[in-house]
Amino acid sequence: MKWPARQLLGNRMRDALAAAWRALRRATGDDAYERYLAHLHLCHPGEPVMTRHVFYDETQKRKWGGVTRCC
Amino acid sequence: MMKHIWGLVLAIVGAIALGGVALHRHEPINALWILTAAVCIYLLGYRFYAAWIAARVLCVDPSRATPAERRDNGRDFVPTHRWIVFGHHFAAIAGPGPLVGPTLAAQFGYLPGTLWILVGAVCGGCVQDMTILLLSTRRDGRSLGQMARDELGPLGGLAALIGTLLIMIILIAVLGLVVVNAMKHSPWATSTVFATIPVAILVGLYLRQWRPGRVLEASLLGVALVLGAVLGGGWVDHQPMLRDLFDIAPVPLAGFVIVYGWLAAILPIWLLLAPRDYLSTFLKLGTIALLAIALLIMHPQIKMPAVTQFVDGSGPLFGGKVFPFVFITVACGAVSGFHALVSSGTTPKLIRSEADVRLVGYGSMALESFVAIMAMIAATLLDPGVYFAINAGAGIVGATPDLAVHTISGWGFPVTVAQMQQLAIDMGERTLFARTGGAPSLAVGMASIFGSSFGRGLLSVWYHFAIMFEAVFILTTLDAGTRVGRFMLQDLIGQLWKPFGRTSWYPSVLIASALIVAGWGYFLYIGVIDPNGGVNILWPLFGIANQMLAAIALCVATGIIVKTARPRYACVTLLPLAWLAVITTVAAWQKITSADVHIGFFAAANDLAAKLAAGTLAPAKAAVASQLIFNQRLDGWLTLFFTAVVWLVIADMARMSIRHLRGLPVARSSEVPYQLSRLAPP
Numbered sequence: 232m233k234w235p236a237r238q239l240l241g242n243r244m245r246d247a248l249a250a251a252w253r254a255l256r257r258a259t260g261d262d263a264y265e266r267y268l269a270h271l272h273l274c275h276p277g278e279p280v281m282t283r284h285v286f287y288d289e290t291q292k293r294k295w296g297g298v299t300r301c302c
Numbered sequence: 303m304m305k306h307i308w309g310l311v312l313a314i315v316g317a318i319a320l321g322g323v324a325l326h327r328h329e330p331i332n333a334l335w336i337l338t339a340a341v342c343i344y345l346l347g348y349r350f351y352a353a354w355i356a357a358r359v360l361c362v363d364p365s366r367a368t369p370a371e372r373r374d375n376g377r378d379f380v381p382t383h384r385w386i387v388f389g390h391h392f393a394a395i396a397g398p399g400p401l402v403g404p405t406l407a408a409q410f411g412y413l414p415g416t417l418w419i420l421v422g423a424v425c426g427g428c429v430q431d432m433t434i435l436l437l438s439t440r441r442d443g444r445s446l447g448q449m450a451r452d453e454l455g456p457l458g459g460l461a462a463l464i465g466t467l468l469i470m471i472i473l474i475a476v477l478g479l480v481v482v483n484a485m486k487h488s489p490w491a492t493s494t495v496f497a498t499i500p501v502a503i504l505v506g507l508y509l510r511q512w513r514p515g516r517v518l519e520a521s522l523l524g525v526a527l528v529l530g531a532v533l534g535g536g537w538v539d540h541q542p543m544l545r546d547l548f549d550i551a552p553v554p555l556a557g558f559v560i561v562y563g564w565l566a567a568i569l570p571i572w573l574l575l576a577p578r579d580y581l582s583t584f585l586k587l588g589t590i591a592l593l594a595i596a597l598l599i600m601h602p603q604i605k606m607p608a609v610t611q612f613v614d615g616s617g618p619l620f621g622g623k624v625f626p627f628v629f630i631t632v633a634c635g636a637v638s639g640f641h642a643l644v645s646s647g648t649t650p651k652l653i654r655s656e657a658d659v660r661l662v663g664y665g666s667m668a669l670e671s672f673v674a675i676m677a678m679i680a681a682t683l684l685d686p687g688v689y690f691a692i693n694a695g696a697g698i699v700g701a702t703p704d705l706a707v708h709t710i711s712g713w714g715f716p717v718t719v720a721q722m723q724q725l726a727i728d729m730g731e732r733t734l735f736a737r738t739g740g741a742p743s744l745a746v747g748m749a750s751i752f753g754s755s756f757g758r759g760l761l762s763v764w765y766h767f768a769i770m771f772e773a774v775f776i777l778t779t780l781d782a783g784t785r786v787g788r789f790m791l792q793d794l795i796g797q798l799w800k801p802f803g804r805t806s807w808y809p810s811v812l813i814a815s816a817l818i819v820a821g822w823g824y825f826l827y828i829g830v831i832d833p834n835g836g837v838n839i840l841w842p843l844f845g846i847a848n849q850m851l852a853a854i855a856l857c858v859a860t861g862i863i864v865k866t867a868r869p870r871y872a873c874v875t876l877l878p879l880a881w882l883a884v885i886t887t888v889a890a891w892q893k894i895t896s897a898d899v900h901i902g903f904f905a906a907a908n909d910l911a912a913k914l915a916a917g918t919l920a921p922a923k924a925a926v927a928s929q930l931i932f933n934q935r936l937d938g939w940l941t942l943f944f945t946a947v948v949w950l951v952i953a954d955m956a957r958m959s960i961r962h963l964r965g966l967p968v969a970r971s972s973e974v975p976y977q978l979s980r981l982a983p984p
Contacts (some may be wrong), residue, residue, distance in 0.1 A: 232479070233541070252510040254386070255518070256385055256518065258386050258389050258390075259516075259517045259518055259521070260517050261515075261517045261518040261769075263515060263517075264514075264515050266380070267376045267377065269376075269378025270374070270375070271376065274374075274376070276310050276943045280465060283514040283515055284510070284513075284514045284938075286515065287509065287510060287514045287515040287572070288510070288515075288572065289377075289849065290377070290515075291571045291572050291576045292571065293377065293378055294576070294648075295571045295575060295576065295782065295785060296789065297647045297648060297786070297789075298395055298640075298644055298647055298648075298782075299392060299644065299647075299648055299782060300394060300397065300579065300644075300778060300779055300782040300783070301395045301396070301397045301399070301638070301640045301641060301644055301779070302398065302399035302473050302477070302634050302638065302640050302641070302779060302844075302848065
């Protein structure tokens with residue numbers, strides 16, 4: 232295989248791995264705080280920002296306020 | 303064109319697989335036939351029935367903005383990719399129910415339960431979940447109770463609230479009983495399950511204090527630790543002193559579970575509940591995937607007959623004929639009213655486009671039903687004699703191993719004491735006789751599947767892994783259920799006395815939690831002291847309650863479809879509703895009026911009372927008889943109450959529908975008006 236082709240394949244692989252990692256973080260809620268920050272910057276710039284700590288508490292309180300688990 | 307070819311291929315493969323099931327009568331059948339038939343049926347249902355309902359009945363409109371888009375706040379309302387919503391929704395609805403129900407229903411043979419799991423899911427459960435999900439999405443994610451109040455009237459709303467509260471209490475009690483029966487006199491299982499509590503607390507501290515919100519790291523740490531706890535339990539089992547310490551009788555274990563439940567409900571969420579849920583979700587999804595792979599590798603023979611003699615109502619796990627009790631027992635794997643609560647509330651706030659409700663609503667339930675099929679296979683690949691020896695209570699088959707094997711072999715399912723002893727040694731337990739509740743027999747089945755696919759030497763580790771896996775998410779349901787029950791009770795009492803309704807007022811928190819825990823703790827305690835195992839009474843009660851909640855959800859759906867779509871399309875929800883109304887009413891009728899002491903609550907109570915008065919009971923049973931008598935009568939009245947509530951809601955729905963069809967005014971639809979979506983189509 233010539234160099235450029237190999238590099239292309241390498242890039243593709245790296246992109247695929249990165250996409251899988253993003254999907255995993257998204258699905259587990261690992262990136263929730265980053266998404267909150269992004270949303271705040273985009274839609275409500277200048278509003279006070281919750282710290283990671285406060286945001287986590289808030290998320291849990293909301294999540295467990297209703298029926299989130301089943302039989 | 304390609305789509306049609308796919309449909310055709312699926313139909314042909316499914317038909318061949320079902321034909322395989324049908325033709326292999328009176329000889330062992332391979333589980334692959336059932337698995338293949340099931341997958342084809344789900345895919346066909348998804349491809350054709352669900353698509354038709356989405357297009358014609360629900361008029362799904364991808365151009366219509368969903369609440370996630372309109373009210374996007376980066377927190378609970380977030381437009382989310384449909385596969386991620388699917389994962390969240392599936393993790394929310396999949397619980398211990400579809401594992402336990404089919405295991406118990408296997409006493410009728412593999413066929414009745416399997417057929418109902420397939421038909422019930424494709425035509426009932428999946429339709430209910432998808433419909434409620436869409437209706438709630440069009441109403442800003444309103445809950446089932448609110449929709450019932452808005453669309454039917456205050457009666458419907460109140461019935462949904464009380465029904466939910468009661469089913470929650472029964473559900474937690476029966477699940478607690480399943481855990482207690484899996485842990486009683488088993489040092490390995492008990493120490494492993496106990497160890498998950500400090501692990502959860504550690505993960506909780508990690509997630510809140512040390513590295514806030516790093517869910518992946520914390521969960522990986524926690525999963526590694528609980529796997530270590532499974533191995534550590536094996537070590538404990540070999541230490542004479544520790545072994546005695548964790549060798550606990552059922553009643554004190556029930557006490558532990560009750561105190562634990564109360565603490566979990568009043569402690570901060572982040573300390574125990576939330577981290578335990580992360581652990582259990584990872585374990586749950588991982589184990590289900592592993593089970594599917596292992597089943598494909600092992601492709602076991604089903605040893606249970608297609609239909610056993612117990613269809614006549616004389617079953618040892620629970621009394622009652624195959625109609626209606628197979629439908630009541632399978633419960634969550636086919637139709638679960640509880641799902642309607644998840645489908646209205648959290649999930650609708652994540653739906654990006656209305657077009658996603660088919661995958662999220664119908665698809666998740668189809669997968670849940672597939673889990674039930676796997677549980678059915680795990681139960682029926684055991685020798686039937688072994689299955690009955692594990693699952694039948696001592697009060698039914700006899701208290702000693704010799705008596706039990708004699709009774710069970712007498713039914714035509716040969717089993718020996720030596721065989722059961724060898725099995726217990728393989729699984730690292732002292733005995734497996736009369737471990738009612740379904741969890742131990744499922745764990746034996748899963749251990750055999752995992753063992754033969756990934757190495758037989760580790761059978762006892764696989765067994766305790768399976769027990770731990772079931773216990774972890776049963777305890778999660780217990781924590782979450784107690785907390786939700788507490789909120790509902792605070793809401794209910796708060797309508798009479800305002801301060802009690804403030805969900806963070808500490809006296810109210812303590813009292814409401816204690817009341818809920820006392821409710822399920824009572825049923826749990828009675829189940830534990832019942833010599834017949836307790837599950838035989840509690841599970842049918844839970845099944846009836848759960849199916850009735852589904853009937854309430856389908857009433858709400860039918861009422862709304864009559865109002866907003868073509869009335870004849872309401873058949874899509876009306877037919878499952880009619881079927882559920884019939885089976886639950888017949889089952890309730892039999893539980894209340896039957897003269898057979900294995901079925902009728904009042905008959906059993908009167909029989910026991912007569913024996914107690916005549917002094918013919920064994921001393922051990924006489925000591926608890928008066929409590930058992932009271933409990934049977936209470937269960938009878940409770941069943942009557944459930945039935946009355948459901949028929950009230952049905953009457954309310956019928957009244958509203960008839961008024962609408964005759965052109966009389968009814969409550970206006972609470973649907974949020976159409977807004978054009980600005981999001982790019984998926």
